[in-house]
Each structure stands twice: as structure tokens, then as C-alpha cells.
Amino acid sequence: MKYLNSRSEIIKNFLPSWFASVMGTGILAIVTMFYSKYIPFFKNLAFFLFYFNLILFFVLLIPWTLRWFLYPKDALADLKHPVLSNFYPTVSVGMLVIAAGFVAIVKNLFLAEIFWSMGAVITFIFGIIIPYNSFLNENIKLDHINPGWFIPPVGLIVIPIAGAKIAAIHNGVYGEFLDIINFISWGSGFFLYLALLAVSVYRLILHTPMPSALVPTIWINLGPIGAGSVALLNIALFFKGLTYKTAINFFGFLFWGFGIWWLIISIVLTCHYIKKLKLEYAMAWWAFTFPLGAFVAATHNIGKIFHLIAMDYIGLMLYFLLFFLWAVTLIKTISYTINGKIFIR
Numbered sequence: 001m002k003y004l005n006s007r008s009e010i011i012k013n014f015l016p017s018w019f020a021s022v023m024g025t026g027i028l029a030i031v032t033m034f035y036s037k038y039i040p041f042f043k044n045l046a047f048f049l050f051y052f053n054l055i056l057f058f059v060l061l062i063p064w065t066l067r068w069f070l071y072p073k074d075a076l077a078d079l080k081h082p083v084l085s086n087f088y089p090t091v092s093v094g095m096l097v098i099a100a101g102f103v104a105i106v107k108n109l110f111l112a113e114i115f116w117s118m119g120a121v122i123t124f125i126f127g128i129i130i131p132y133n134s135f136l137n138e139n140i141k142l143d144h145i146n147p148g149w150f151i152p153p154v155g156l157i158v159i160p161i162a163g164a165k166i167a168a169i170h171n172g173v174y175g176e177f178l179d180i181i182n183f184i185s186w187g188s189g190f191f192l193y194l195a196l197l198a199v200s201v202y203r204l205i206l207h208t209p210m211p212s213a214l215v216p217t218i219w220i221n222l223g224p225i226g227a228g229s230v231a232l233l234n235i236a237l238f239f240k241g242l243t244y245k246t247a248i249n250f251f252g253f254l255f256w257g258f259g260i261w262w263l264i265i266s267i268v269l270t271c272h273y274i275k276k277l278k279l280e281y282a283m284a285w286w287a288f289t290f291p292l293g294a295f296v297a298a299t300h301n302i303g304k305i306f307h308l309i310a311m312d313y314i315g316l317m318l319y320f321l322l323f324f325l326w327a328v329t330l331i332k333t334i335s336y337t338i339n340g341k342i343f344i345r
Contacts, residue, residue: 010343012071014063016078017087017283021333022060022094024289025053026101028326031293031319033105034300038316050101057094064091080133082144083214089126089155095119096155097290099162109169116162120181123155127188145203146210147220148287149196154223156189157231164234179239186231193224212277216287219266225259226294228252233301253302259295263318281332283342288325296322 029049036042068075078084096119102112130152134140160182167178200221204210210217229252236248273279296318303311336342 008070010340011063011066012074013343013345014067015087015283015342016064016084017090017286018060018064019057019090019094020087020283020286020290021330022053022057023090023097024286024293024326024329025049025056026094026097027290027293027297028322029053029101030097030104031296031300031315031322034297035312035316035319038312046105050105053101054098057098061091079129080137082134082137082140083146083148085130085133086148086151088130089123089152092119092122092126093151093155093158093290096123096158096162099166100158103162103165109166112162113166116159116166120159120163120185123159124185127152127156127192131192142203142207145199145207146214147200147217148214148284149200150193150220150224153189153192153196154220154227156185157193157224157228159185159189160231160235161227164231164238168238168240179241182231182235182239186228186235189224190228193228197221209273212273212279213282213284215270215273215277215279216282216284218269218287219291220287221262222259222266222291222295225255225262226291226296226298229255229259229298230294230301233298233305249302249305252298253306256295256298256302259298263292263295281336283333285329285332288329289322292318292322292325 029046032042032049033046036046079088095115099112099114099116099119102108102115106112163178163182163185167175167182169175170178232248232252232255236242236245236252242248270279296315299311299315299318303309303315333342
């Protein structure tokens, strides 16, 4: 068994995927606020989760930043790694989720715009660097392909979720510029997702099963589906230049429908892997949270727009599944953090 030799290894081995916990906790806070109309206690819970997540973000930012200064070779090696590199955008997507929380929970558009602006810029940077490195990497094999590759396009798709509302409060050229950014980000993220979806399904069908540590990444596909639907609905709601908003909402509904199929596949495949393999804890477990949370948010918003009460019943059932997965993952993460196992590579 490996042991943590020194505290410095915490920074040296700090995984770029840590901010997936910020993404998962942030989306849980948002959907908790959505369903507070049915369960009033959820409103206080949503505020608690939001501020807890805000603190978590800044705490994690310390070792993440120190690693670039103290161990730049290790940080750069992860950025060029065919698997780990795709988790780097979680830091910026976490900022975008926090921005959405400032919009939906705290109602503070000033702070929302600060987090959104920084998150959008960093997401765009990672959205170029990571595919660029992959295109030039001659050592990538079929074994490296997994749904974690969806994270860079997910980040781009998430930008309009808070971005559409932020653009709507600005007039003139600046507001138009923000609208253009939202369309560029959703369009580039969506079509990049479609390309990677084909590659990922090809790997699932024609290659050996993924290692148990990457099994939770199967759920990541719900991220672009859920976030993509919410982003489309927000663009249709806030963009002043749209005439055929119903058509965009309808496509968002269809996109959501694909998510139901993938949710069932994710559950079935996860149960299969648990039965056949030992599903040991890894940071990849946070992949159970944000993608499902984004899909829960899409379920609620679609039900609201199309006046379908049944959608909220579906959303509530998925919400409790989300809360259970989040709680189990959080407890496991705290346990492995205390004993230091999570920092051992």
C-alpha cells in the first residue's frame, strides 16, 4: 500500500478534477432552490449549499494555484495527458456554475458577471488548448478515450446558462458582443460534443470495457445534454433578437429526451460494472453529480416552459437520486482526504 510521504505531495499530486466537486455542489444548490416551491425548507438548504460551495471553491483554488508555481512540470504534464487534461476546465466551469448560482439563488448579477466573465475566458482557453494538444499527440490510444473528453465542450455549453441573462441586462454593442459570445460558445461546444460522442460510443462498442476508476464518467454525457438544454432555453428566453423561440424550446425538449435514454444506460452500465468489478472510490465519482444535476435543471425548466406538471415529478425523483449520489460522494471524498489516500498517485 502506498502512503503519503509529506504534505508537499498534497500540492504536487493535486488532481485537476477536484473542481468537479464545485460543479456538482453548485448545481445541487441551484436545483434545490428550484424545488423549494414544493418543499419550503429547500430554500434555506439552497443558500447553505451555495455558500458552502463558494468557500469550497476558494479553498481548492489555493493548492490548484500553488501547484503551478511549485510544481509546474507536474501541472503541465497533466495538461498534456490524454485523460487528465480534460478535467482542467472543471475550475472554470465551477466558476460558471457559481455565476449561475448568483443569478438563480442570491440574485446578485454584479458578482455573477464577475465569476461568469473569468470563467468564460478560462473555459475558452482550455477549449482551445486541450483539443490542440490532443490533435498533435501521437501517443493517444483507444484506451484513453472516455466520456471525460466531454468536459471541455460541456464548459463551452455552460457559458450561456448565466451568460444569456447577463447579456440581457446590457444594451448597445457590449450587450451584442455578449450575445455573440453565448452563441459561439454553445455552437462550438455542441458540435464538438457530437463529434466526441461518436468517438466515445465507438470506444464503448468496439473496445474493452473502461477501467473501474472511469466508470462514473459514463454519466458525464448527461452534462452536455442537460446543460445544453438549459442554455438553449435561456437563450430563447433572454435573447432579444429571436423570433422563433418556440422552435428552440422544442429542440431543447427533444435534446432532453435523449438524456432520459442516456440516464437509463448510465444506471444499467454502472450496475453492471459494480456487479462485475469493484467500483472503488476515485475523484471521478463526482461525475455522478454535475451531469445529473444539469439534467434535473433541464427537467424543471422544460416543465415550467411547457406547463407540464409531470416534468416536476420526474425532476423531483431525479433530484433525490442526485442528492443521494452527492452525499455519498462527499462523504467518501472527505474520508479519503483525511487519510491522505486521495493525494497518492
